[in-house]
Amino acid sequence: MAKKNKKKIRQKVVRFRKNCLFCKKEIEIDYKDLDIIKKHLTNRGKIKSRRITGVCAKHQRKLTQEAQRARFLNLVPYVVK
């Protein structure tokens, strides 16, 4: 009875390759680069997740910091209504 369920259901493992913009082009993330930061925000002003943009962990951390810095300085809005 239990053997019936032994059929393995293979789930597609989607591994995203290293697709980090900042690693590729060796860009330093800066809060003054609004073009770059705005690219990584949703249209409501939230920071896009790594899964969507493909940024590596190291640069995502840096990006978050810089985005928050930019928010604090009112360069980028906290919330878009």
Ligand SMILES: [Zn+2]
């Ligand atoms: Zn990176």
